[in-house]
Amino acid sequence: MSEGRGGYHGCPLLVEETCSKLEASFSRFSLYNLFPVWRGIWPSSSSSGGWAEVWERCMRWDSAAVVRGVGPIWLVLCRESRATLSQVCERSRGAIRLSSQHTTLPALFDIHQVPKVVQEDGIMSGYRDPCSTALNCVLSSFQIHNETINIWTHFLPTWYFVWRLAVLCSSLDFSADPYTWPLLVYMLLICLYPFASSCAHTFSAMSTQTYHICFFFDYGSLSLYSFGCAISYSYYVMPEPWVNSRLQSCFVPLALLNSVFCTSLSCYSRFVELWAPQRSKVMRTAAFVVPFIFDTTPLIYRILLCYGGGCAHPQAVSNHSYHLLFALLTCFLFTSHLPERLAPGRFDYIGHSHQLFHVCAVVGTHFQMEAVVEDMFSRRSWLTDQGVAPSFLGTIGALLIGLLLNLFIIGLFCVPLLWKCQTHAQPGHKQTQ
Ligand SMILES: [Zn+2]
Secondary structure: OOOOHHHOOOOHHHHHHHHHHHHHHHOOOOOOOEEEEOOOOOOOHHHOOHHHHHOOOOEEOOHHHOOOOOOOOEEEEOOOOHHHHHHHHHHHOOOOOOOOOOOOOOOEEOHHHOOHHHOOOOOOOOEEOOOOOHHHHHHHOOOOOOOHHHHHHHHHHHHHHHHHHHHHHHHOOOOOOHHHHHHHHHHHHHHHHHHHHHHHHHHOOOOHHHHHHHHHHHHHHHHHHHHHHHHHHHHHHOOHHHOOOHHHHHHHHHHHHHHHHHHHHHHHHHHHOOOOHHHHHHHHHHHHHHHHHHHHHHHHHHHHHHHOOOOOOOOOHHHHHHHHHHHHHHHHHHHHOOOOOOOOOOOOOOOOHHHHHHHHHHHHHHHHHHHHHHHHHHOHHHHHHOOOOOOOOOOHHHHHHHHHHHHHHHHHHHHHHHHHHHHHHOOOOOOOO
16 A cells, blocks of 8 residues: 555544554454454545555455445454554554545444544444534434434424424414414424524534534524523413512513523533533533523412412413423433433433433423413413513514524634634644544
8 A cells, every 4th residue: 555545535533543442452352353443434436455455464455345335344454463553553544534425324433433522421332423524414314323313302393393383373363463472482492492403413423613513503592492481481471470570571681681691601611521521511501400490480489379279370280380390300311311321331322311301301392382372372361451462572572682692602602613623724734633
């Protein structure tokens, strides 16, 4: 093999880590062992078979094993010492590349083969190539890996909520009836957050920078969803004693501040993650728990009134209670990392906490949506008699302001990452990750 022949280029991190792993495991094997390495890396068309002859003693690429759509599988055949293997790795470094042209399903990696930033507690395998193309990311949603169920558990519910919005559109006059505007805002946001999450889980494997940016948008959409809950609660769910109170008049502006706090803190927590993972987790949890407590305080008070027999419209209370139950379960799964923490590697593909977290979040949102719709219809005449009239600024206007503020915050956090990306792309820059 002549290095560089066939126009190979490197993905240095992966080559580096694969070699390190290979060298580390070498001592556990006797001579004449066969080591599969760089599984799934596709050579360029001009490279077929050429280098196997030169590296015959130590490294061999069996071209007969290459079946388009399945392979190729690169193999190292070691007959000599660990030093020879190290030499093979050294010589091959920079002479291979991950293909960005083929359209087969991409290979998967173990935890030690991907950058630290994408590693998850207790998830030992099933990681996608962290240098994936957008096309491979889309294709990978049809392949089983540790993000597949995360993608689908939010992609399918998106269309369920869109369908529910379409049904409401056919029975309500959203354009002319201001009373329905809080519901419209809420419904738009429960369609947005699972869709943004699904996209984040799909495209997060393109690069380290993209990984962060995808989850900035995920957090921003969750923050807006929380803001949408506050808008709908402010107009439809508020307990009777608090209707027309000072709290109700301040509820939406305070929720907007909460949204700014939530997006800022959750995005910032990603920068802290590498050097202080525990602190990052606490920050991110706090970012979402604070708005949740604020939003649900009136609801909890109303539920307590209703269970005490002191509320006039108890129809939606059971659905509100189910929602709270699932919200608590969601929070528990997010913070505990159970069950994979108890059995690392057992739940890599199916059943890990993030998947359960997605499912609980969606089921909780379903009960919440039913409760909000129920309250909107059942309390309409009473709320109208109390003079509660949603304004454009307090509903759709607030949503637009919240959207712009969140986009601005996300943009601010994206700048250093995009700048770093550009710096790395400059000629002569030495890639370190
Ligand atoms: Zn998620």
